[in-house]
Amino acid sequence: MIRPKIEIRQISKSYATDRGAVLALRGVDLGVADGEFVAIVGPSGCGKSTLLYVVGGFLPADGQVLVDGNAVKGPGTERGVVFQEYALFPWLTVKANIAYGLERQGVPATQREQITKRLIGVIGLNDFENHYPRELSGGMKQRVAIARTLACEPAILLLDEPFGALDAQTRETMQDELLRLWLASRKTVLMVTHDVTEAVYLSNRICVMSARPGQIVEEFKIELDRGKSREEIFLSDAFNHLRNQVWLSVRKQVLAAEGKNAR
Amino acid sequence: MTPREGSEPSRKAGLRWRSVASVLLLLAIWEAAARAHIAPPILLPAFSVVAVALARVIADGTLPADLVLSLYRAFVGLDLAGASGILIGMLMARNRAVRWLMDPLVALGFPSPKIAFLPVFVLWFGIESLSKILLVAFACVLPIIIGTFNAARAVNRVLLWSAFSLGTTHQALLVRVVLPACYPRIFATLRIALPVALITTFTAEMVAGGGGMGATLVYSQRFFESPTVFAYILVMLGIGLVLDAGVRAFQHRYLAWAEG
Amino acid sequence: MHAEQLTRALIRIAPLVLIVVLWETATLGGLVNTAFLPSPVMVFVALADLLNGGEISKNLFITLFRAGMGLALGAISGVWLGLMMARSTKFRAWVAPIVGGTYSLPKSALIPLFALWFGIGNITAICAVYLACLLPMIVNTFQGVISTPKVLVWSAQTLGTGERQMLTKIYLRHALPDILTGLRIALGFSFVLAISSEMIASTSGIGKLVFLYGENGAYDYMFASIACVVIIAFMCDRAMVALSDWYLRWHESAEKGDAA
Numbered sequence: 050m051i052r053p054k055i056e057i058r059q060i061s062k063s064y065a066t067d068r069g070a071v072l073a074l075r076g077v078d079l080g081v082a083d084g085e086f087v088a089i090v091g092p093s094g095c096g097k098s099t100l101l102y103v104v105g106g107f108l109p110a111d112g113q114v115l116v117d118g119n120a121v122k123g124p125g126t127e128r129g130v131v132f133q134e135y136a137l138f139p140w141l142t143v144k145a146n147i148a149y150g151l152e153r154q155g156v157p158a159t160q161r162e163q164i165t166k167r168l169i170g171v172i173g174l175n176d177f178e179n180h181y182p183r184e185l186s187g188g189m190k191q192r193v194a195i196a197r198t199l200a201c202e203p204a205i206l207l208l209d210e211p212f213g214a215l216d217a218q219t220r221e222t223m224q225d226e227l228l229r230l231w232l233a234s235r236k237t238v239l240m241v242t243h244d245v246t247e248a249v250y251l252s253n254r255i256c257v258m259s260a261r262p263g264q265i266v267e268e269f270k271i272e273l274d275r276g277k278s279r280e281e282i283f284l285s286d287a288f289n290h291l292r293n294q295v296w297l298s299v300r301k302q303v304l305a306a307e308g309k310n311a312r
Numbered sequence: 313m314t315p316r317e318g319s320e321p322s323r324k325a326g327l328r329w330r331s332v333a334s335v336l337l338l339l340a341i342w343e344a345a346a347r348a349h350i351a352p353p354i355l356l357p358a359f360s361v362v363a364v365a366l367a368r369v370i371a372d373g374t375l376p377a378d379l380v381l382s383l384y385r386a387f388v389g390l391d392l393a394g395a396s397g398i399l400i401g402m403l404m405a406r407n408r409a410v411r412w413l414m415d416p417l418v419a420l421g422f423p424s425p426k427i428a429f430l431p432v433f434v435l436w437f438g439i440e441s442l443s444k445i446l447l448v449a450f451a452c453v454l455p456i457i458i459g460t461f462n463a464a465r466a467v468n469r470v471l472l473w474s475a476f477s478l479g480t481t482h483q484a485l486l487v488r489v490v491l492p493a494c495y496p497r498i499f500a501t502l503r504i505a506l507p508v509a510l511i512t513t514f515t516a517e518m519v520a521g522g523g524g525m526g527a528t529l530v531y532s533q534r535f536f537e538s539p540t541v542f543a544y545i546l547v548m549l550g551i552g553l554v555l556d557a558g559v560r561a562f563q564h565r566y567l568a569w570a571e572g
Numbered sequence: 573m574h575a576e577q578l579t580r581a582l583i584r585i586a587p588l589v590l591i592v593v594l595w596e597t598a599t600l601g602g603l604v605n606t607a608f609l610p611s612p613v614m615v616f617v618a619l620a621d622l623l624n625g626g627e628i629s630k631n632l633f634i635t636l637f638r639a640g641m642g643l644a645l646g647a648i649s650g651v652w653l654g655l656m657m658a659r660s661t662k663f664r665a666w667v668a669p670i671v672g673g674t675y676s677l678p679k680s681a682l683i684p685l686f687a688l689w690f691g692i693g694n695i696t697a698i699c700a701v702y703l704a705c706l707l708p709m710i711v712n713t714f715q716g717v718i719s720t721p722k723v724l725v726w727s728a729q730t731l732g733t734g735e736r737q738m739l740t741k742i743y744l745r746h747a748l749p750d751i752l753t754g755l756r757i758a759l760g761f762s763f764v765l766a767i768s769s770e771m772i773a774s775t776s777g778i779g780k781l782v783f784l785y786g787e788n789g790a791y792d793y794m795f796a797s798i799a800c801v802v803i804i805a806f807m808c809d810r811a812m813v814a815l816s817d818w819y820l821r822w823h824e825s826a827e828k829g830d831a832a
Binding site for chain 1: 468469470471473474475476477478479480484489492493495568569570
């Protein structure tokens with residue numbers, strides 16, 4: 050049996066708040082195979098982002114996260130992260146942002162220039178390389194954020210609701226671009242999203258999380274012919290059937306959460 | 313209000329026209345009132361008389377010497393405050409022990425009128441420049457510490473996390489990410505501290521003498537040389553305007569990347 | 573609950589206690605020349621004496637009166653001016669350049685001028701305080717009023733709010749957080765300018781007292797008076813903050829994150 054790329058074992062995490070400790074995650078187990086695209090969906094506040102942050106090494110937790118068999122002790126360049134808020138360095142230009150990770154790693158200048166230029170071309174922002182983040186639209190910022198992460202060639206991509214801050218049309222464009230990138234590079238992707246349609250469209254496995262304290266309660270394998278166009282996929286019965294199933298599953302969790310609160 | 317940054321050229325030009333017009337109007341009223349002897353000339357010398365006095369103090373070197381001395385004191389004091397303030401503010405954001413130590417000092421010091429400490433500084437450092445420079449530093453350092461501390465704490469964690477994921481070490485984080493992220497807010501604090509530095513310098517000179525704009529201003533008042541009093545006040549006003557314009561230009565040039 | 577609050581307060585004050593202890597130890601150990609820095613005990617004795625003799629309370633009252641008058645007058649005119657500037661573009665067009673211009677003038681520079689006009693006494697001090705408090709009140713009121721969201725105004729209109737009521741119930745109400753911030757700033761200024769005036773051109777007040785003690789070499793009394801000033805200013809600031817917090821408990825932006 051091939052070892053999974055990411056192994057999440059019995060992850061539990063609690064926060065201290067004014068009203069005492071809050072358990073965000075309870076005993077989460079998840080394995081992500083190399084080259085898999087896994088989406089985590091669930092009701093708001095279920096802890097899916099928290100789980101991602103733990104895998105990213107930003108938050109400590111009880112349990113273990115192993116990457117290639119090694120325990121995660123903190124953030125690392127092999128796990129690239131893209132946040133919903135873009136998190137671009139506002140004092141650096143587009144070019145400098147993308148080159149940032151390469152600089153940190155001591156990549157020589159000519160090579161940096163090469164890689165950066167290529168990536169800027171890939172995301173289609175050649176005319177904007179000397180612009181500052183504040184001059185860019187949301188979609189453009191997110192493209193830069195993705196390019197910045199890709200520059201370090203991480204084997205794993207962690208995406209935290211990457212398109213949540215974008216308008217519907219930009220979101221669709223970005224989803225297609227992400228899909229294209231993934232199909233070309235086959236990186237291991239772990240994505241958190243609240244948009245069930247997006248999860249079904251992009252991923253090949255969906256994990257549904259319960260409301261807080263979060264646990265993975267259901268999994269769906271997604272097998273769609275991604276060679277087809279968005280129109281064909283969206284209008285196909287297979288896609289809609291899957292989407293309805295996943296939606297229903299999440300809905301069940303949302304209702305369970307409300308029922309809990311109502312009591 | 314100062315014109316909104318980045319307004320269209322026509323609006324800016326309109327505002328500038330209005331400013332000039334307002335000023336000219338005021339000057340005209342002043343001159344007319346003085347000539348009409350609304351008040352005795354000793355209380356309200358005509359603008360023309362003040363202009364002559366101004367020309368005189370420039371020509372005989374009094375004003376340039378005073379100006380240089382006062383500005384020197386203000387800027388050295390501000391630099392001291394800036395360097396130490398930013399350092400302390402950053403340390404406070406990073407280290408709980410430093411924060412605990414500084415917290416009551418900052419809380420007590422911030423609302424207190426620093427000028428009340430002038431006699432202490434004069435006692436310790438004499439009436440020449442040193443006491444004034446240190447008083448200015450004391451007056452400016454607290455808002456800078458507070459501004460830096462708040463800026464450092466407000467740095468969005470996703471910025472820090474991204475930096476870590478891209479290979480930034482803990483040591484490098486401060487210089488590479490925290491500090492640049494704080495520049496706009498620190499700069500805003502420095503911009504507010506500049507007039508404080510000037511005020512403190514002038515006031516200290518007015519109270520304790522030892523040369524500079526404030527000292528000459530007070531001597532002129534004591535000897536009822538009102539044209540000189542007015543002239544010096546106008547120069548102080550002018551300096552304030554010039555420096556503020558300079559600061560805005562600097563901000564435009566170097567901090568264009570900041571939001572808003 | 574109260575025990576917890578008490579311990580927290582004690583922890584916050586602890587660094588000050590530490591400093592006082594270190595100071596006293598240094599004095600006792602001969603490290604500090606009491607001619608330049610009286611020991612805490614000496615200062616405390618002087619303070620007790622001052623409080624007993626009524627010297628301090630008399631002068632403190634004078635200073636607070638001057639600062640308070642100037643602040644009150646400045647606040648009322650400032651709010652009115654800020655409101656007018658926000659509501660009438662014409663008014664703003666003519667007044668704004670003047671307001672913007674005086675921002676750059678250190679108000680304490682006007683003290684000798686006022687001394688020339690009004691002599692040494694209350695009027696000079698109150699005028700100086702008034703002018704210094706005016707600006708932050710105008711600016712903050714303006715900012716608060718001008719940022720009133722249109723949807724708020726429109727909702728009020730559809731609910732039948734008259735023109736007069738609009739000003740008080742909607743615009744000023746919306747501007748209240750900013751006005752209170754401005755008031756806190758103005759409070760600080762009022763102290764600075766009152767004391768500056770006293771040091772430069774007065775025969776009474778706590779500023780003058782500090783200055784006189786310094787001139788006559790009664791350093792323990794000087795430090796004691798300064799300590800009084802610091803404590804009073806701190807308490808007034810805290811009172812202002814408590815007032816703002818209490819008054820604004822309904823407002824979203826009521827946060828307690830800042831260090832000061």
